[in-house]
Amino acid sequence: MKIAILVEGATEMAFKTKLHDFLKSRLEPPMPKLKFIPQEGRIPKEDKLRRVVENLLEKDGYDAVIAITDVYTGTNDFVDAQDAKEKMRSWVGNNPRFYPHAAQYDFEAWLLPFWSTIQQISGGNKSAPSGSPERVNHDNPPSYRIKEIFEQGQKQGKCRSYSKTRDAVSILRRNDLMNAVNVCPELKAFLNTILSLCEADQIP
Incomplete structure (x- = not known):
């Protein structure tokens, strides 16, 4: 199984190793070949997205293409995750090998369940945002919340601003991904798409 995963950029790329480890614990060999393909800040729109997907499937020989977009893109393109999908x-059109997914409101929502690690x-x-991680909204999305707590740490003498690549990897490495899956339905849906493509049991 050869799967292309279109992602927006640095934070999602940091997720690759954690995703591989998670799938390794649930899949029998051989493991699927997952190719993360960053899209320079955001997933393409309209005909450009269709062309990217068709090229990956028809020219590059991928069995499936998954796209993960943030709902919060700095524009008003999407109302929520369902609208984005x-x-x-x-x-893309009626292509059964294309699987759209969305992080509501951005990828960092999937890091919020690990707030104690973020504090460390x-x-x-700062206290963790209240409510469901995927309901932290457009006005102050998850990535902003994490940036704020790093800025607070700097004021208290810890000279370290938030780095999407470095810190997302560190946060994920120290935690069990299932703790985020259990409170983030969109993350669960994304993982279940991969498990389904690999004909493995899905997360209930």
Whole structure:
């Protein structure tokens, strides 16, 4: 199984190792070949997305293409994760090998369940955002919340600003991904798509 995963950029790339370890614990060999393909800041729109997907499937020989977009893109393109998925599917057309997914409101929502680790790394002591991680909204999305606690840590003498690549990897490495899966339905849906493509048991 050869799967292309279109991602926006640095933070999602940091997820690659954790995803591989998670799948390794649930899949029998051989493991699927996962290719993370960053899209320079955001997933393409409309005809450009369709062309990217078709080229990966028809020219590059991938069995499936998954796209993960943030709902929060700095624009008003998407209302929520469901709207983002529906729009991506409409842009690509009726292609059964394309699987759209969305992080609501951005990828860092999937890091919020590990807030105690974020506090340790940042040196800040801000309280975790209340409610479901995937409901932290457009006005102050998850990535901003994490940036804020790192800035607080700097003021308290810890000279370290938030780095999407370095710190996302560190946060994920120290934690069990299932703790995020259990409170992040969109993350669970993304993982279940891969498990389904590999004909493995899905996460209930």
